[in-house]
Amino acid sequence: MHTLKKEYPVIVSQDVLWGDMDAFGHVNNTVYFRYFEDGRIAYFDRIGITASLEQLKTGPILAKALCNFRLPLDYPDRIHIATRSRIVSAKTFNMEYVVFSEKYEAIAAEGEGLIVYYDYANGKSCEIPETIITALNVLEA
Numbered sequence: 001m002h003t004l005k006k007e008y009p010v011i012v013s014q015d016v017l018w019g020d021m022d023a024f025g026h027v028n029n030t031v032y033f034r035y036f037e038d039g040r041i042a043y044f045d046r047i048g049i050t051a052s053l054e055q056l057k058t059g060p061i062l063a064k065a066l067c068n069f070r071l072p073l074d075y076p077d078r079i080h081i082a083t084r085s086r087i088v089s090a091k092t093f094n095m096e097y098v099v100f101s102e103k104y105e106a107i108a109a110e111g112e113g114l115i116v117y118y119d120y121a122n123g124k125s126c127e128i129p130e131t132i133i134t135a136l137n138v139l140e141a
Helices: 002-007 029-047 049-056 130-140
Strands: 010-015 058-069 078-087 092-101 106-119
Touching: 002 078, 010 029, 029 049, 029 058, 029 078, 029 092, 029 106, 029 130, 049 058, 049 130, 078 130
Parallel strands: none
Antiparallel strands: 010 078, 058 106, 078 092, 092 106
């Protein structure tokens, strides 16, 4: 966990819910993508994307999501979702996620998401606003 705090600028902590589990007694694989979403939204809030979306009508859209499951989570547990990102092109950035389990003191999953900046009014991709790039770079510094 100490390493995650040094390498990931945004960490969200939450409890595993009983309802996150499936009939096999562990957290369902689809729930990990919700965990990544929780980390992603917290990251977006930190760099001003949420506020900018309302004003500019441009914002992120998830183009690709990947998950590497390392150990099954179950209830009860407390997890920490660590998130970082890097600019890939003028229109895209990549996000990396780690889900850390307090119960097992280990990483339960790692994931990635490719984010495309999108002009919602015109229905097409667009360049990431300079204010967002600057905020992302400051957060990652």
